[in-house]
Structure formats: C-alpha cells, structure tokens
Amino acid sequence: MKLLVVDDDAIVIKSCRRILEAEGFEVTTVPSADEALEKVKYYEFDLLLMDVKMPKHDGIFLMREIKKNWPDIPIIVMSGYPTPETIADVLKLGATQFIPKPFRPDELIKVVRQVLQKTLKKDSFPTGAGG
C-alpha cells in the first residue's frame, strides 16, 4: 500500500512516517501541495493524508486538484484546528475522512485502515481483486 503524506510541519511528517511504516505501509512524504501534485502525476498512491493549513497552496486547493484529476484516490484530512465548519467543508469537497490533530498512533491507524477497507470494498467488485 502506497501512502502520500502532505504536511508543512516536519514533526507531523516524521510522526506519520513512523506510525504508518511500522504498520507496513509504503510512505512518501512531501511538505507542500505543489510537490504533492508533482508526486501524484508520476506515482500511484492508494491514500492521501494531508494537512489543511499550508503556506502557498493549502489543503483545500490540493484536494480540489486531486478530485479533479484523480477522483479515485481516497483522502484523509488532518487539522490542528478542527472547527465544525472546516470539517464540513472538507467532507463536502470529497474527503473520505477527517482526523483532528493531535492523534495517538492507534487513532491514525484506525482511520487509515477504515478508509482503505472502504475503498478496497468499493474497488473489489468492478475491477476484481486488488491490493
């Protein structure tokens, strides 16, 4: 499973990488929306884990671009400022799940697995067995 983590804060990148790699995921990390788009262009990912608040282009912009060009990639949005409005906006734009920061490893793992399982189920019937 290939996961792309997008966050401008190094400690978040580091944490995510640590948790997810321990779970056996293949983790790619980028610090900005633009770089994330570059990566998505050339590599295939099973899941996108992204921050909302980032300098230059933010998570909302990134999510719109992804949904426009690669609508099948499931997205988990994480935010350190989890207002109901933000959560509602993000889910409306097509995020599969939302996770507020800070999170414990088990919380992140739980969400990631939930999302992957959902997409797998969705994919398994029309395209046959995947993963």
Added chain:
Amino acid sequence: MFYSTRSKLILSFLGISFLVCGVALLVGGQLLYKTVLNEAYTRISLDLNAAREIYLSRIKGIKIALNITSVGPIFKTALEKHDVQTLVNRLNVVAQQTELDFMGVVSKDGKTLCRIGPNSFPKGNTPENPIANLVIQKQVAVSGTVILSNAFLFAENPELAERARIKLLPTKMATPRPEIEELSGMALAAAVPIFDAGTFHGVLYGGVLLNRSQEIVDRVRDTVFQHEIYKGQSIGTATIFFKDIRISTNVLAPDGSRAIGTVGSEEVTKYVLTDGKKWTDRAFVVNDWYITAYEPIEDIFGQRVGMLYTGVLEAKYADVRWKALSLFILITVAGMVFAIGLGYIIANKMSRPVQQLIEASHQVSQGNLSPEIGPISKSEIGVLQKTFKEMLTSIQERDERLKKESEIKLLQSEKQASIGKLAGGVAHEINNPLTGIFTFTHMLLRRNDIPEEVRSDLETIAQETERVRKIVKGLLDFSRQTELDREPTDVNRLVRQTMTLVENQALIKGVNLTFESGDGLPLVTLDRNQMQSVLLNIIINALDATDPGGSITVSTNVGISTSHPGQNGVEILCTDTGCGISPENLNKLFDPFFTTKEVGQGTGLGLSVSYGIVERHGGTIWVQSKVGKGSTFKVWLPTEEKRTENEIISRG
C-alpha cells in the same frame, strides 16, 4: 394659535367678565331704572301734595288777612259810617301787605261799596261777584278757587282783565279747539261776612289772580324742587291749569318764555279734568317728556275748573339711566381689558415654564441631556419641572450605567475575541508538536523490551500529553464562535435534564441539590446543547464550591432584563451555600483561563465559554456573591415573543 392655553385662558376670562358685566348691565339698566322710575313717581306724587299745600296755604293766607281786616275797629267804624275813603285806604294797606290783586267791600244787597284799584268807588251796576254773592247767600266765610269773568276783572282793574287775557298756543298733544283766546281769569279768593252786633253789614272779599302769576308755581319750584337745574333747565316744574290751559307755569316754551297759553294733552285732560282722577305717569308737557302728577282743582262751587301739576324732566332720569348704562359698559369694557391683560399675564406666566419644558424636551430629543428649564415654578408646573429634571437625571444615570455596562461588555467581548484568536493560533501550533509527542511516546510504549520504570515514565508522558490535548481542545472550543442551533425550548425541562447529569455527583459529595421550577415560563429559543453546557458548568462550579452538608438551589422565573429595559425573558438562578467569591476575583470571573481550582482541576475556560454562549443568545450572566455565605449565578435569556407566538399557533 387659537387653541393655545393663552387664548383659552383669555377667552374664559372674557367669558366670565362678559357674563358678570352683562348681568350687571341688564340688572342695572332695567331693574335699577325701573326702581328709580318708581321712586320718581312716588316722589312726584309727594311733590304734588306739597304743591297743593302751598296752593291751599295761599288761600288760607288770604282768608286770614281778610278775617283780621274785617274784625279791626277802624274798618268796622268806617263801614258803619260808610266812610269809603277810609275803607279804601285800609284795603289798600292790607292788599299791599298781603299782595292781593283785588280787594273790596260789598254791601249786603250785593253792591260793591268800594275796592282797591283805579275805580275805587263804582257807580251803578257792578258785574257779578261770584264769591261775595256766595257769602251773602250763605252768611259764612268762603275761600277757594274762583273763576272770574272778564267783566268783573275789568271792573276791578283793567290791568287784571288784561293780565287774564291769554292767547291760546297750540301744542302737539292738545285738544284742538275753536277759540283762540281765554278771557276769564282764575283766582284764589276769599270773602268774609261782616257782622256787627249780630247784624250783617256786608262782605269783605279779596284775592289773587292766578293768570300769569308766578308766585305759587315758582314757590313750588323753589321749595319743592329747590330749583334744581339740568342742562340750563329747571328740573322741577309746576303749573296751574285753568281748564286745560296753562295760566300759571314755569314750564318753558321752546323760545325760553313761560309756556302760558299752551294747552295740556288730551289724554291727561280727559283723565284728570273730566274723570276727576289723579294722574301719575310720564306725560308729554309742551315739548318734553316729564314724569308728572296732575290733580283736579275744584272751585268754591265744587266744579272741576282746573288742574294742578308738578313734573320733573324725564331726561334727568333717562340721563341717570344712560349714565348707569355707560358706567356698566365702561366697567364691562374695563373688565374685558383687565381680563385680557390678566389672562395674557397669567397665561404667559403659566406657559413660560411649559414653553421652556417644550424647548428642553426638544433639546433632550436632540441629545442634550442637561437643557435649561428655567426657574422652578411654585405651581403644579413646578412639579412637572421637578419630575422632568428627575427624569433627566435618571436618564443620564441610566445612560451612564448602560454605557458602563456596554463598555464592560465590549471589553469582555474584545478580551474574548483576542484571546480566542490567540488561543486558536496557539492551539493550532501546539497540536503539531503534540502529534509528535503522542506518536513517539506510544511507539516507545509498544516495545516489549523496555524496563518497567521506563514504561511507567512513558505512561506518565502519555497521560500528561492527553491532558494537554484536553486543554488545547478547550481552548479551541473557546475560540470557536460556533453558530447556535436554536429551537424553542422549555427551560424547566432543560434545567431538569441538566440536573440529572450531576445528581450522582451531588449525592456522593453530600450536597443537597434542589430545583424550584417557575410557573408560566414562555418557551425560549436556544441552543440546547450549548445552554446545557453553560448550566452544567455553573452547577459543577457550585458543587465544587460547596462543602458537604451545603445546598444548591436552582430556580427559574419569568424575568425582566435589567440591562435591556422592557424586554421580557426567563431567568435561571443557581444559588449555593458555598465558599463564595472574593470581590477581586468577581471581576476576573469571566476572563478566559481564570480559575481558582487547583492545577489540573479546571482549565479556567468554563465560565468564559459560558459567558460567550449566553451573550450570543442575547442574554446576560450575572453573579452575586458573599465570601463565606455563597454565590448566586443568574442567567437571563430573552424570549422572542413573536416567534414564540407563531410557534404556539403552528403547534396548535
């Protein structure tokens, strides 16, 4: 302008003065004049009596003079001796002294022996002497009014005959008559029989001719009317009529001469002369209206031969009336002028403070809360002025209080907003490193090869990080201005629901928790979840502050806002018997992060968040506290009446 107080006041004053003066005018003009007129009639009637007395006394005077003369020895001797010269001399003296016009002696056979005048010793037949003849016939003294023929008068004295001849002058109201001259004379005369030792010797007669005589009428005028002059004319007049002809009068003709020869009015003549009655009324005399009295004059034979008249000019009374009327009119006009003046002054005096109050109100409406209202009046207006002043003072006070309150509120809001922003920013920044701490602590804890000591330490780190997460979450909740999800709510039910959540805690702590629900509370549109957290916060705080054995009473009421005048609402009170809040802490109570609880027991955000929630509901939160006695928290929430009504209708 016409409806102003001043006009009304002046009009009412005018009305009163008009009424009073109008009545006075009516009473004065009519009643008074009538009384005066009646008085005048009575007076003229009395005057006529006096005139009669004068008339009769003159007759009496003549009679006495003749009597005295007849008994004198000189006279008797001369008569006995037929010494006519002596007689005439004697007669002349008496006649001169008593002002007789004619006097003479008649023998017992009716012949004139002698007389005064130019023809003292008549020869041959003499004209009939009516009064002497009556005495000869009756043998007693006679006196009174006598009509004398022209022939008699001529015989006595041609001058008398000339005096008696009166040319008739027509007047407006007189009976028209054929003759143009009156030749007979009317006289006051007396005649006494002369006896000597029982033998009748003759008659002594004498008298005054009334025709053109001024004596009696002027004496009446001068004694009775005291020669009162009105507009150059004597007010009182007296007249002796022969038949209806004025033969002796001081009534003046238009040319200023005495109106001798004028004829009395037909009406009066008929009433007095024909019917023999006394006349007292106004009458037209010569050419003026008089208030008059007439009575008939009878001669010695008992025939009505003339009239005696007294009269006063009606003009005088009319003038009195006119004078009275003018005086009353003058008083009326003066009263009106006075009323207008007084009304004006009083209205001014009354309306000046009112005007000033109006001006002051105008200024107040323009924002000037300390306008000039002038000196305080002593009347009811003064009460108004004082009340107005008090009102202004209380408005000012309220203004200041509201200003202060809103300043405090603004300050609180600003504080909240800025701290909210800060908290939001800080929370956001803290959440990233917290993620790191969480991650690596838990990753370490997953390992099985770490000693128990290290695991314990790591668990502490994990726990405390969890605490930090909670604090930051609280901060974020505080900074978040979440929209209210409002719906009409039964406040009593909400409170009851909230209280069930803390019932167990209270029970465990041994604090008596009671609820007194108010009756007739309207529904309040509110966010149930948020308001519940507010109530929960307040009750938990109370519970924390109250020692075992104490009590917490929550009650609800219909309440009117103190800071939003006239707005209805519902208040929720939470009173505890706890430790109370010190005055210095009372001011900081709603500040974010303010807490008196021990570290780890509270974030200090609860009341601050509650404040924000209540504020967003348009309500207020208020605390009263006494250290050692306890605190009362009051949450006031406005009811939106219209919405509530609609709610009821749609539900019904």
